[in-house]
Structure formats: structure tokens, C-alpha cells
Amino acid sequence: MAGESVTVSQGHFVGTLRRDAWWTEILPAALLLGAFGIYATFRAFEGAYYTWGPYLSPFYSPLIDPQHHFWPWSPALLILAFPLGFRTTCYYYRKAYYRAYFMDPPACAVGERKRNYCGETKFPFILQNLHRYFLYAAIIVLGFLWYDAIIAFFLDGHFRVGVGSIIMLVNVVLLSTYTVSCHSLRHLVGGKIDCFSCTSMGSPRHTGWRAISILNERHMLYAWCSLISVGLTDLYIRLVAAGVLRDITIL
Amino acid sequence: MADAILEVFRGDRQGGKTEQYRVPVAPGMVVLDAIHYIQGHLAPDLAVRWNCKAAKCGSCSAEVNGRPRLMCKTRMDALPLDQPIKVFPMKSFPILKDLVTDVSWNYKINKKIPPFTPRPGTDWKVYQDDVDRVQEFRKCIECFLCQDVCHVLRDHDKFEQFAGPRFFVRVAGLEMHPVDGKSRAKLLRDELGIGFCNITKCCTEVCPEEIHITDNAIIPLKERVVDQFYDPVLMLVRKIRGVNEDSK
Numbered sequence: 001m002a003g004e005s006v007t008v009s010q011g012h013f014v015g016t017l018r019r020d021a022w023w024t025e026i027l028p029a030a031l032l033l034g035a036f037g038i039y040a041t042f043r044a045f046e047g048a049y050y051t052w053g054p055y056l057s058p059f060y061s062p063l064i065d066p067q068h069h070f071w072p073w074s075p076a077l078l079i080l081a082f083p084l085g086f087r088t089t090c091y092y093y094r095k096a097y098y099r100a101y102f103m104d105p106p107a108c109a110v111g112e113r114k115r116n117y118c119g120e121t122k123f124p125f126i127l128q129n130l131h132r133y134f135l136y137a138a139i140i141v142l143g144f145l146w147y148d149a150i151i152a153f154f155l156d157g158h159f160r161v162g163v164g165s166i167i168m169l170v171n172v173v174l175l176s177t178y179t180v181s182c183h184s185l186r187h188l189v190g191g192k193i194d195c196f197s198c199t200s201m202g203s204p205r206h207t208g209w210r211a212i213s214i215l216n217e218r219h220m221l222y223a224w225c226s227l228i229s230v231g232l233t234d235l236y237i238r239l240v241a242a243g244v245l246r247d248i249t250i251l
Numbered sequence: 252m253a254d255a256i257l258e259v260f261r262g263d264r265q266g267g268k269t270e271q272y273r274v275p276v277a278p279g280m281v282v283l284d285a286i287h288y289i290q291g292h293l294a295p296d297l298a299v300r301w302n303c304k305a306a307k308c309g310s311c312s313a314e315v316n317g318r319p320r321l322m323c324k325t326r327m328d329a330l331p332l333d334q335p336i337k338v339f340p341m342k343s344f345p346i347l348k349d350l351v352t353d354v355s356w357n358y359k360i361n362k363k364i365p366p367f368t369p370r371p372g373t374d375w376k377v378y379q380d381d382v383d384r385v386q387e388f389r390k391c392i393e394c395f396l397c398q399d400v401c402h403v404l405r406d407h408d409k410f411e412q413f414a415g416p417r418f419f420v421r422v423a424g425l426e427m428h429p430v431d432g433k434s435r436a437k438l439l440r441d442e443l444g445i446g447f448c449n450i451t452k453c454c455t456e457v458c459p460e461e462i463h464i465t466d467n468a469i470i471p472l473k474e475r476v477v478d479q480f481y482d483p484v485l486m487l488v489r490k491i492r493g494v495n496e497d498s499k
Contacts, residue, residue, distance in 0.1 A: 017317030017337050091450055091470050098449045105402040108453035109317055109342075117407040119447035126446070129473075129481035183466070187474035195429035197378045206380055216466065 014103075015111035022107035030100035032224070033093075036231055040080075043234055047074030049241040050234075054152045055164045057234045058171060062144040082137035089131040091183045092223045132184040142179055145172045161251035164236060171226075171233040178226040181215035255327060257285055258335040259297065263348050270294070271335055276327050282338060283311050283322035286350070298348040306459055309394030313350050314339040319396040319457045341399040354395050360414045363442055367425055370432030381429035387467060388424035390460040393417065397454035397464060403447045414443035416454035416464045423468035426475065436479035439472055448473070 016022065043050075043059050050057040057076075064078045065071040071078060087093050098104045105112045120128050149172040152165040179185070190209025196202040215222070239245040255276050258269045272293050274285045283301055290297050302308040304323045311322040316330065316337050330336050344352035397416035403409050422439060425431050439445045450473075454464040462468070478485050 017314065017339060019316050019331070019334070094449065095451050098451050104449060105406060105451060105453070108400050108451075108456050109314065109319060109405075112402060112406045114406070117403070117409070117447070119403065119444075119449050121444070121446035125449070126481075129477045132474075132477065132482065183470045184474060187471060191471050191474065192478060194427055194431070195381050197381055198374075198429070 012111050013113050014106055016107075016109055018107075018109060022110050025107050026100040029096045032227070033097060033100065036227055039231060039235075040084075043238070044076040044080050045074055047076070049238045050076070052164075052237055052241040052247070053162075054155050055168065055237045055240065055247075056148045056152075057237045058145055058148070058168075058175075058230050059234050061141070061148050079141065082134065082141055086131075086134040086138035086179075087223075087227070089128045089134050090223065091131070092220045094128060132188065135179070135182055135184050138179055142172070142175060145175060148172075160249060162247045162249050164240060164247050166250070167229075167233050167236050171229040174222065174226040174229045177215060178219070178222040180212060181219045181222050182212075183216060183219070186212040186216050253332055255285065255330075255332050256335040257282075257289065258337045259286070259289065259350070260339045260346075261294075261297070261349055262346065264346055267346070267349075269337070276332070278328075280327045281323050282313075282315055282320075282325045282327060282330075282336070285327060285336075286322060286338065297350075299350045307392055309392035309459075312341055312394045312396050312399065314341060314399075319400045321394060321396070321459050324459055341395065343399045343401070343405045344395070354398075356410060357393070357395055357398060357415075357417065360418055360443075361421070363414070363438070364418060364422055364425070365433055365435065365438070367428065367431055368433040369430045373430050373432075375430070377429055384427050384467065385424050387462055388420050390462055391417065391420050392460060394459060396457045396459065400453040400457045401448075402451070402453065403444075403449075407447075409444065409447055412444040413447045414445075416448075416469065418443060419445065419448070419472055420462060420464055420468045423472055426472065434479070436476050440476050440480060445469070445472060445476060 040059065043057075050060040051063070056063060059080060060076045062079060064075050066075055099106060103112050104117070118125070120126055149165075149168045152168045153159060153161060155162075186209060189212055190196065190205040193199050193202065193205060193209075196206040196209075199205070236245070240247045253276055254273050257272050257274055259272060261267055261270050272289045274288050277284070281304075283299075283304060286297065286299050290299070299311065299313075299322075301311040301323065303310070306321050306324040309321070312319065313322050314320070314337075315322065315325050317339075319341065322338070327336075338350065340346050340350045340352045341354075344354050344356070347353050395417060397420075398404055401415055403413045404415055419439075422435050422443065425433075426435055448469055450465055450469060452465045454469075455462075455466070458464055480486075
């Protein structure tokens with residue numbers, strides 16, 4: 001049975017024959033990244049309520065020149081470029097924001113704007129190739145965050161477990177899984193080697209590469225979890241420092 | 252079981268339109284079965300390319316309800332039957348007739364890639380740990396669904412500058428081979444246009460062989476291109492050592 005005839009058209013912006021609500025794939029990413037961006041910008045410029053007792057906000061760690069001897073603005077502005085650059089050039093976040101904000105493409109098999117597309121071949125997106133340098137910086141920052149998380153268990157020289165100590169520990173574990181599952185780290189540890197059995201240190205590098213590959217399969221999950229946790233950790237410390245919340249001692 | 256209405260593209264390079272066909276749905280039926288029913292009972296001139304009907308030959312690629320898929324691997328009971336099922340040819344390639352597209356551009360691109368080049372005096376003993384990665388890439392059935400869905404080709408028509416995910420998978424299989432001694436980093440950057448890929452992962456989403464195209468092929472290749480052309484420290488180290496650009 002031949003039925004009615006319809007003209008074919010799907011090449012225009014957001015044109016598609018998909019029946020599902022494809023926009024639900026990008027909406028959460030757009031909202032979450034946007035909300036985090038606004039909050040992080042506000043906190044970076046606020047320059048206050050970033051420390052309480054042994055707690056230090058991850059946005060302000062390592063804390064440089066809090067007394068404003070040589071830097072008159074918020075101390076966060078001195079260091080935030082490194083973790084921010086690490087996330088901005090991250091292979092997962094690139095997918096998220098290219099889809100959600102640049103609509104390049106909005107979703108698979110959904111039309112996008114016709115224009116002179118250059119991908120990552122021209123400035124500024126060619127700078128995505130520097131991801132590994134942001135990784136090096138992020139690893140150094142992560143070291144400071146581990147130090148902060150450990151000293152968060154000590155108040156006035158005595159061991160103490162507060163709600164904030166637990167939050168900071170969970171946060172640094174999530175940040176570590178995100179950092180260790182990085183595609184660039186996977187490449188540097190072993191991905192660049194073609195023949196593990198004929199390279200010096202080939203066996204441990206293969207083991208390391210395999211371990212990172214397992215973590216790397218969930219890089220997206222770690223990216224979101226760590227983004228949320230770092231925001232919530234800062235929010236908690238801000239509320240405690242501002243006197244809105246009282247940090248409860250668990251142990 | 253209920254009947255299904257299939258809305259199938261009919262036409263050629265000059266243009267076309269869709270036509271609707273009513274098909275009785277049987278248990279276990281796939282979209283390719285429905286297309287065969289139309290060919291056998293309703294429209295014997297309907298053109299479709301197919302071969303194995305087992306998701307191994309990569310011939311019956313099409314777009315079902317707007318999603319690039321193998322028709323032989325798309326079950327009818329997984330599709331909503333309350334509306335017509337739209338079956339279209341792959342959008343990125345020129346239509347020959349109805350559901351058949353001209354994919355010969357892919358074979359031209361393939362010729363640009365230097366083949367397997369063993370190192371001189373190589374030891375042919377290969378360990379499993381060294382070829383695990385490469386074996387994933389050998390699963391490719393060349394259905395070209397990844398090429399079809401890739402927006403660099405699909406929406407931006409970069410057929411002259413960009414090779415597409417299928418050929419990054421092939422290059423990855425050669426580059427990561429433990430015995431291959433040729434570097435294809437320059438080729439990847441300059442001729443295959445890997446920089447155009449913005450890693451939005453649609454190729455991975457549609458691959459019927461579930462190859463992790465983006466994570467295991469394209470991103471590692473991008474990192475190798477960074478090693479060669481964008482990492483100033485490594486570039487300096489290579490210069491001091493006097494390493495040849497063409498060798499790995």
C-alpha cells in the first residue's frame with residue numbers, strides 16, 4: 001500500500017528526524033555548567049568566607065597572600081586559572097559544552113548552524129591541545145587539596161572529625177578520581193607506547209595504563225561528581241565561615 | 252501482532268519524497284525484514300543495499316527515525332508503532348537510489364593512509380598485551396554510520412579536509428601496532444584533519460560494533476599529534492635527540 005508523499009527536509013538548524021526529546025541530553029549539562037560558572041565566578045571575586053578553623057575552601061587552595069601584601073584582589077584569582085583550565089580543556093567537558101553551548105552539534109544527527117566551522121584547528125580552540133600542561137598544574141593543586149583535607153581533621157592540634165572534614169575528604173577523593181582518569185594522563189603513562197614488551201619499564205607502564213583505562217571509562221561520571229562536590233564543599237565552608245551554619249563535631 | 256507503517260524515502264540525487272507502506276509485524280522482526288516485505292509485496296523497485304543480515308557486513312546502514320543504524324540490527328519491537336517509522340538513507344553521502352548511497356568517497360580517503368609498515372629487522376614475536384588495543388579497532392565492519400553521524404561531514408561538508416572517525420580508527424590500529432614503525436601524526440594533522448574533530452562522541456554512540464572510537468582511537472591520536480606538534484617540551488627533546496619526524 002503506497003501512502004501519502006512528503007517532501008524531505010532535515011538540513012536546517014536543529015532539524016532532525018529524531019522522535020525522542022534530544023534536547024534533554026544537553027539541558028542538564030547546560031544548566032549545571034552554567035550554575036557552577038556563575039557560582040564559581042562570584043566566589044572567586046568575593047575574597048571572603050573561604051576559611052574556618054582548619055577548613056580552607058578548594059577555590060582558594062593553595063592560599064597565596066591572604067593579607068594582600070602584593071595582591072590586592074581575591075587570592076582565588078591567583079590560582080583558579082589552573083583547575084579551571086584543566087576542566088575547560090578536558091576531553092569530556094569539551095563534548096559537554098560544545099554540545100550544550102556551541103550547538104556543535106546540539107545532539108547526534110540534529111542539524112547545526114551552517115558557518116565556517118574550524119573545529120580545534122584555529123585559535124582559540126587550538127589551545128585545547130595544551131590540556132596536558134593544565135593536568136600538570138592540576139596535579140600540583142591536588143597535592144595542596146590533599147594537605148588541606150588531612151589538616152581538616154585537626155583543630156588546635158587535636159584530632160577531630162567534623163562534618164566539614166568528611167566533606168573535604170570526599171571532595172578530594174572525587175577530584176583525585178577525576179584527575180587520575182584523565183585522557184592525557186592515560187596517554188602519558190602508557191598510551192603513547194606502541195610496544196610495552198619492548199620498552200624499558202614497559203610492564204609497570206602497561207599496568208598503570210590499564211588501571212587508568214578502567215577509570216577513564218567513567219571519566220564523565222567523575223567529572224560531574226567532582227564538579228558538584230567542589231562547589232558544595234566551598235558552599236559549606238562559606239556558610240560555616242559566615243556563621244550561617246555550625247560545623248558539627250562527629251568525633 | 253499489529254501492523255506498522257513505514258515511511259520510506261524514495262528518490263535519487265535529483266530529489267525525492269517519502270512513501271508510506273503498511274507492513275505486518277512478526278515476532279523478532281527487524282527493520283530490514285520490513286523493507287524486504289515492502290520489496291516483496293508492495294514496491295519491488297525499492298532499492299536497498301544489504302548482505303549478511305547479521306550485523307557483520309555493514310551494508311544496510313540507514314537512518315531509522317532519524318538515528319543512524321544498521322537496519323538488520325534494529326528490532327521493530329524496539330520502535331514505537333503509534334507513528335510511522337521513518338527510514339531514510341544516510342544523510343552524509345550522495346543518494347544513488349532510495350536507501351542506497353554512494354560511499355565511494357570513503358575508499359578514496361582510505362588510499363591516503365600509508366599501510367602497515369614494519370620496522371626494519373623487526374622481531375615478529377608479538378605479545379597479547381601489545382595488541383589488545385589494536386584488536387578492538389579490527390572489529391570495524393565499515394558500515395560508515397560513524398561517518399554519517401559525524402557533524403564535520405554531515406553538517407559542514409568537510410569532505411576535502413577531514414577523513415572521519417572510520418579512518419581515525421584505521422590509523423589508530425596502525426599507529427598503536429607494536430611492530431609498525433611509521434608515524435602518521437603529520438598525516439593526521441595536515442591531510443586527515445583530526446583537528447576538526449571536536450570529540451562530541453556521536454561516532455561512538457552509533458557504532459554497532461561498540462568500538463570506543465572517541466576514547467580509544469581519536470583522543471589517543473590527538474594526544475600523539477600533540478606530542479609531535481604542540482608540546483614544546485617534547486618538541487625540544489626531539490630536536491636535541493635529532494629524531495626523524497616520520498619514525499615513531
